[in-house]
Amino acid sequence: MQAFCPTCANLLMVEFFDLTGLRYACQTCPYVYNVDRKLAKKHSLHSDQKVEDVIGPPEEWELADKTEACCPKCEHGYAFVVNLQISAEGEPPTSFYKCANGKCSHRWREG
Ligand SMILES: [Zn+2]
Ligand SMILES: [Zn+2]
DSSP states (O other): OOOBOTTTOOBEEEEEETTTEEEEEESSSSOEEEEOOOOOOGGGOOTTSOHHHHSOSTHHHHTOEEEEOOOTTTOOSEEEEEEEOOSSTTSOOEEEEEESOTTTOOEEEEO
């Protein structure tokens, strides 16, 4: 995911704090964007859990990249993608998608 600091324009990094909190933090200045939401415990996410349980409010999607991805529901060719580290440290992040078709907005996850 690429989100940029509004004060110095450097790349913001997603990081966890307080065990379950999530925020975007600038690496070169004190800017921090707190995501006002608590993630489920890192290791309690199961494959049958809904994407909405992990990504709910729209603020993540405002920072999301648009990418080429085929929506499984409407077969639209583009989706917004958010990558989150929800599994163990060192494992690849999980990608969450939201269909870029405004009439569909279907959400799904990968990884
Ligand atoms: Zn900054
Ligand atoms: Zn769709």
